[in-house]
Every structure is written in C-alpha cells, then in structure tokens.
Amino acid sequence: MDKILIIDDDEELCELVSEYLAVEGFDISTVNDGESGLKMALSGEYDLAILDVMLPKMNGFDVLRNLRLESKLPVLMLTARGDDMERIVGLEIGADDYLPKPFNPRELAARLRAILRRSVPLAEDGDEAHEKLDIDGVQVSSSARIATRDGSEINLTSVEFELLRELLREAGKVVKKEDLSERVLERKLSPYDRSLDMHISNLRKKLGARADGSERIKTIRSVGYIYTVV
Amino acid sequence: MKLFVKIFLWFLAAIALMVVVIIFVTRTFQTDPMFSRFQRSTRNQMSIYSGTATQIVNAEGENGLRIYLSRLRDLEPPREVNLVDSNGQTWFGEPAAITDSADLIKRTFSSGSAETDSAEDRTLGASPVAFPDGQRYVLVLQWERQPPQSLFWGSAPGYWRLGGLLLTATVLCYLLALYLTSPIRKLREATHKLADGDLQTRVAQKVGRRRDELADLAGDFDLMAERIESLITSQQRLTRDVSHELRSPLARLNVALEIAKQKSNPESAPMLERIETESARLNDMISRLLTLAKLEGGSEDVERVRLDLAEIVRDVAADADFEAQANGKFVEVTTADRCTVVGSENLLRSAIENVLRNAVRYTPERSVVDVSLSKNNGHAVVRIADHGGGVPEEELANLFRPFYRVGEARERKTGGIGLGLAIAERAVKAHKGTITAKNVNGGLMIEIALDAAKKDEL
Numbered sequence: 001m002d003k004i005l006i007i008d009d010d011e012e013l014c015e016l017v018s019e020y021l022a023v024e025g026f027d028i029s030t031v032n033d034g035e036s037g038l039k040m041a042l043s044g045e046y047d048l049a050i051l052d053v054m055l056p057k058m059n060g061f062d063v064l065r066n067l068r069l070e071s072k073l074p075v076l077m078l079t080a081r082g083d084d085m086e087r088i089v090g091l092e093i094g095a096d097d098y099l100p101k102p103f104n105p106r107e108l109a110a111r112l113r114a115i116l117r118r119s120v121p122l123a124e125d126g127d128e129a130h131e132k133l134d135i136d137g138v139q140v141s142s143s144a145r146i147a148t149r150d151g152s153e154i155n156l157t158s159v160e161f162e163l164l165r166e167l168l169r170e171a172g173k174v175v176k177k178e179d180l181s182e183r184v185l186e187r188k189l190s191p192y193d194r195s196l197d198m199h200i201s202n203l204r205k206k207l208g209a210r211a212d213g214s215e216r217i218k219t220i221r222s223v224g225y226i227y228t229v230v
Numbered sequence: 231m232k233l234f235v236k237i238f239l240w241f242l243a244a245i246a247l248m249v250v251v252i253i254f255v256t257r258t259f260q261t262d263p264m265f266s267r268f269q270r271s272t273r274n275q276m277s278i279y280s281g282t283a284t285q286i287v288n289a290e291g292e293n294g295l296r297i298y299l300s301r302l303r304d305l306e307p308p309r310e311v312n313l314v315d316s317n318g319q320t321w322f323g324e325p326a327a328i329t330d331s332a333d334l335i336k337r338t339f340s341s342g343s344a345e346t347d348s349a350e351d352r353t354l355g356a357s358p359v360a361f362p363d364g365q366r367y368v369l370v371l372q373w374e375r376q377p378p379q380s381l382f383w384g385s386a387p388g389y390w391r392l393g394g395l396l397l398t399a400t401v402l403c404y405l406l407a408l409y410l411t412s413p414i415r416k417l418r419e420a421t422h423k424l425a426d427g428d429l430q431t432r433v434a435q436k437v438g439r440r441r442d443e444l445a446d447l448a449g450d451f452d453l454m455a456e457r458i459e460s461l462i463t464s465q466q467r468l469t470r471d472v473s474h475e476l477r478s479p480l481a482r483l484n485v486a487l488e489i490a491k492q493k494s495n496p497e498s499a500p501m502l503e504r505i506e507t508e509s510a511r512l513n514d515m516i517s518r519l520l521t522l523a524k525l526e527g528g529s530e531d532v533e534r535v536r537l538d539l540a541e542i543v544r545d546v547a548a549d550a551d552f553e554a555q556a557n558g559k560f561v562e563v564t565t566a567d568r569c570t571v572v573g574s575e576n577l578l579r580s581a582i583e584n585v586l587r588n589a590v591r592y593t594p595e596r597s598v599v600d601v602s603l604s605k606n607n608g609h610a611v612v613r614i615a616d617h618g619g620g621v622p623e624e625e626l627a628n629l630f631r632p633f634y635r636v637g638e639a640r641e642r643k644t645g646g647i648g649l650g651l652a653i654a655e656r657a658v659k660a661h662k663g664t665i666t667a668k669n670v671n672g673g674l675m676i677e678i679a680l681d682a683a684k685k686d687e688l
Contacts, residue, residue: 013481103484105485
C-alpha cells in the first residue's frame with residue numbers, strides 16, 4: 001500500500017481526506033505544521049507528500065525547498081485557487097503537480113496515482129527499463145530515472161522527466177499537447193488548463209538554451225511542442 | 231470661463247477703473263491749487279519780462295525795446311504782446327489783439343506791480359514798465375489757454391507712464407490670479423486621481439505653506455482621502471478574507487461529499503450530484519471573487535513582460551471554441567494582426583477568456599462568436615462580438631460592475647455569476663487599457679484596447 005503524508009493545518013480536512021483515501025487504498029499519515037511535516041517527509045517512510053501552502057511554523061514553499069535539498073520524494077501541492085503565483089512558484093521549486101484548493105477528492109486520488117506510477121522505476125524486464133536516449137548532450141536514462149546534460153545531472157521532477165523523455169523519443173517531430181497530457185499527466189487536456197505549458201517552461205529553464213542561444217524545446221502554437229534537432 | 235482668466239480680468243478691470251476714477255477726481259477737485267500755482271508763476275514771469283523791458287529801454291532806447299518785444303511775441307507758447315500807456319494808447323502791438331484788458335491795466339497802474347487775469351480761453355498778464363523820460367507804460371501779454379495736459383495721452387512720458395502702469399497691473403494681476411487658482415488646480419488634479427482609484431493621493435504638501443481657506447480645504451481633502459482609503463482597503467481585505475476563509479469549509483465539504491457518495495445508495499445519488507454541482511459553483515465564485523479582490527487591491531505591481539497578443543488570442547479562442555462546440559456554438563478568429571504588448575500574460579489571458587466565455591454563453595446555438603485582433607494607432611484592439619441580442623443601451627456601462635445582471639432569469643439559466651466582465655475590466659485597467667461594450671449587429675461587442683509595446687520597451 002502506498003504511504004502518503006498529508007501536511008496541512010486543517011485537521012478536520014486531514015481526517016476527511018484520510019478517510020476518503022483509505023477507502024481508495026492509500027495508507028495515510030497527517031501532520032499539521034511545516035516543521036514536523038518536513039521532518040517526517042525526510043524520514044524516507046513515505047511514497048508521496050501532499051503539501052499545503054499555508055502552514056504554521058514553516059510555509060509550504062520553504063518545506064518544499066528544504067525537502068528538495070536532499071530528497072526526491074514526489075510532492076503534490078495544494079495551492080490557493082485563483083492564485084497563479086503560488087502555482088508557478090510551487091512548480092518551479094520542484095512540486096510534481098498541484099491541485100487548487102478546494103479540490104475534488106476523486107481528482108486528488110487520480111493525481112496521486114499518476115504521480116506514484118511515474119515515480120516507480122519500471123520493471124527490470126520491460127523494454128523501457130533500459131531505454132537510454134541521447135540527443136546533442138542531453139541524456140535520459142529510464143532505469144535510473146536520471147537526466148544529464150553534458151554529463152552533469154539535471155534536477156528534474158518526475159513530470160519534467162517524463163515530458164523530456166517523451167519529447168526526446170520523438171525528437172525533431174511535433175508532439176501534440178493532447179498526447180503529452182494523456183501520456184505524462186495521465187489526464188485529458190482540458191481547455192484553459194495551462195499546467196502543461198508551465199511544466200514545459202520549467203523544463204526549458206532547467207535544460208537551458210543551446211550554446212548558440214536557441215531553445216531546445218520549441219512551442220508550436222496551439223498544437224504542441226517539438227524537441228529541435230541540430 | 232476658467233477661474234484663472236476670470237480672476238485675472240476682474241482684477242485688471244478693477245485696477246483700470248481705479249486709475250480712471252483717480253484721474254477724474256484729481257481733475258475735478260485739484261484745479262484750484264493748480265490754478266493758483268499757475269497764476270503765481272505767470273506773475274513772476276511778467277515781473278521778469280517788465281524788468282528786462284525797463285532795462286533795455288533805458289540802455290538801448292526805444293528801438294531796442296521794440297526788438298525785444300517782437301522777440302518776446304515769437305516765443306512759444308503763442309502769445310500776443312502789447313505795450314500800453316496810461317491813456318490807453320498802444321505803443322507796441324495790435325490794439326485789437328488784446329481785448330477786455332482795461333480793468334487789468336488800471337489795476338497794474340495803481341498797484342505798480344505785476345497782475346494776472348484769466349478768462350475761459352486765455353490768460354492775461356500785465357506789469358509796469360518805466361521809460362527813461364519818466365513816462366509809465368504797462369506791458370500786457372495774452373496767452374492762449376493751453377489745454378490741460380493729459381497724464382497718459384499725447385506725450386512720450388505719458389505713454390511711458392501708461393505702459394508702465396499697464397505692465398505692472400498685468401503682472402500683479404497674473405501673479406494674484408496664479409496665487410489664488412494654483413491650489414485649486416492642484417486640488418482638482420488630486421480629486422481626479424482619487425476618482426480614478428489612486429487612493430493614496432494627498433494634496434496638502436503640494437499646496438504648500440499657506441494659511442488660508444484653500445490650505446484648510448487641502449487638509450480636509452487629505453483627511454477625506456485617508457478615510458476613503460482605509461474604508462476601501464478594509465472592505466477589500468474583508469472580501470478577500472471572507473473568500474479565503476470560505477475555502478476551508480468548502481474543501482471539507484467536497485471531501486465529505488465524496489465519502490458520502492462512496493457510501494450512498496442509488497436513491498440519494500442524484501441529490502449528492504446536485505450538492506456537488508452547487509459546491510463547484512460556489513468554488514468558482516470564490517476563486518473569481520479572490521481574483522477580483524486581488525486586482526482591485528494592487529494594480530501597480532502588474533508583471534511586465536513582452537507578450538505576443540495574437541498568440542494569446544488564438545490560444546484562448548481555440549480553448550473557447552472547443553468548449554463552445556459542446557453546446558453547438560463556435561468561436562472564430564477573423565483577423566489576428568501581429569501585436570506585441572507589455573503586461574502580465576495571466577491577467578490578459580484571463581481578461582480575454584472571461585469576455586470570450588461570456589460571449590459564448592449568450593450567443594445562440596449554431597451561431598459564431600467573432601474574435602478579432604487588429605492594430606491601429608499604436609493600440610492593440612481585441613473585439614469579441616456575439617449574436618446574443620445585445621444589452622439595453624442604458625445598461626452597457628453597468629456590465630462591468632461585479633454581480634451586475636442584465637436579465638436576472640436569463641443569467642441564472644446560462645449559469646453566469648456576474649464576475650467575468652468585472653475581472654476582465656480590472657485586468658485591462660491594470661494594464662492602463664480600456665474596455666468598452668456596445669451593441670453591434672444584434673449582439674454585444676466588447677472591445678479591449680491596449681497600448682502596443684514600443685519597439686525598445688523592455
């Protein structure tokens with residue numbers, strides 16, 4: 001059973017979510033402040049953390065920032081609805097996904113499953129397990145789930161890793177937004193949903209431009225993205 | 231007319247009137263002293279003339295005297311000269327030239343000194359002259375009465391005086407008008423700024439260190455502005471806090487609802503669905519309220535990035551088209567000029583999105599919402615037109631008010647909550663753009679105009 005840590009100061013909400021997710025087959029622990037939340041997240045006992053932004057003692061962004069210094073624990077952030085900045089900051093400092101609060105619990109469960117599936121290394125005997133991609137210095141190793149550029153590791157979240165792998169697999173070809181959403185985020189692309197664009201923009205920043213200043217990932221307006229080949 | 235011009239002209243007129251009155255009064259009441267002064271000087275002059283005549287006739291004889299008297303006659307201002315003996319016989323000059331002088335001559339003979347007399351149009355002076363043979367004569371002069379010289383007119387010093395007076399008066403009036411109206415102008419500017427939503431406007435400092443009613447007014451304005459600012463900010467904070475706090479129970483409600491659904495029997499399922507719909511509606515409303523509160527709170531700190539507006543318009547239109555097609559409606563981008571603007575992508579996107587979704591909501595089935603982006607005169611103009619029958623003219627301006635509903639029943643049915651256009655307006659205003667609504671071709675057209683980015687901007 002997947003062990004999930006919920007870091008949120010709303011105790012009643014934690015109780016309800018625990019009850020709901022227990023039925024959905026998760027093993028839930030809850031903690032109500034940022035400091036102890038960070039400690040527990042670092043303990044290595046959990047498979048995923050649900051992190052609220054507004055927390056006593058240490059806010060969600062600081063928890064995430066500190067967590068990312070030493071752990072790749074997948075994190076889903078609960079952001080304030082209507083606050084774009086929180087969403088963007090959350091993804092930038094390494095959240096795997098976000099959900100505006102109040103959220104639909106069904107969607108929460110679906111997102112949790114998607115993140116967990118991505119973060120588990122693939123079975124040893126699968127074709128994908130040994131897949132290694134290498135395009136002009138950017139390498140992706142599926143078995144280790146590591147991406148490197150010119151030999152040094154790029155610190156990617158699981159979504160960014162999957163996005164990069166999908167784009168590299170079809171380097172030089174346009175990958176449709178719909179396909180990326182379904183393959184990576186495991187949900188249908190809905191109108192006005194800009195999370196894919198935000199993940200891509202973060203990935204772009206982490207990859208950096210080529211030596212000649214051109215972007216590695218280009219946007220094809222209202223169609224999708226392309227990893228350019230030189 | 232502008233207050234400045236009014237004050238200026240009034241003071242100038244007052245000064246002009248004052249000058250006229252002073253001149254008039256002086257002319258009327260100061261003639262007497264002026265006249266006596268004039269008489270005194272005439273008498274002195276006459277003594278000098280007669281003294282000289284006596285000396286000349288004694289030293290050079292009668293011919294010398296005749297030459298002197300002729301010279302005297304030719305002097306300026308024009309005059310007549312007679313020399314008369316005690317019998318009234320004229321020794322020099324035209325006897326007819328000087329009339330009505332008999333009395334004066336008699337007085338002079340008896341007093342033995344200079345005498346003067348004046349009539350309406352002339353002045354007479356007489357003074358005795360003694361000939362060496364002992365014979366006594368009287369020298370009579372008659373001057374034309376000089377018109378009294380004007381203070382300002384007719385002579386160079388007069389014009390200088392007039393010019394100087396006018397210049398001084400003008401400068402003084404200008405300064406005075408400026409002194410009175412400049413604080414009023416500043417107050418007016420401040421009032422405009424306050425009305426435009428700049429709640430931090432204060433004016434007392436600008437009016438300066440004066441101690442009068444205008445300074446008091448400026449102080450009162452500041453008090454008022456402060457009060458308004460605190461009222462509005464606290465109201466905005468309340469909206470924000472309430473919306474924020476509402477989200478916690480709503481989040482719990484959503485989860486509890488889902489748990490109830492897990493455990494429910496088929497009978498209660500439709501009601502639970504209904505609760506979910508309502509909760510989603512509440513959720514949507516709260517997030518829009520928060521967006522609105524945030525936009526009204528701080529419009530100064532809008533992000534400034536160069537944006538391809540055409541791309542944003544096409545993107546949003548594509549999303550809206552996708553959504554609209556589910557209801558048998560369409561969104562079509564008719565023109566999309568290349569336009570670059572500076573601002574926040576999120577805000578502009580949400581502005582266009584809100585307007586577009588509103589249009590899609592009201593346009594009838596199987597109709598098209600037209601979207602166009604054109605560039606003219608340094609403005610990027612987005613026009614979004616539906617075919618939903620439009621809005622009564624008098625309600626057009628109210629469309630951007632939060633929770634404003636044109637047709638109550640219609641709005642409910644279509645599922646709007648009356649915040650979309652308000653958000654769009656705030657977002658556009660935060661970019662110093664304008665948003666207007668008008669009825670065109672049986673539908674509502676919303677026009678968003680933004681300043682196009684300058685070439686070297688950012």
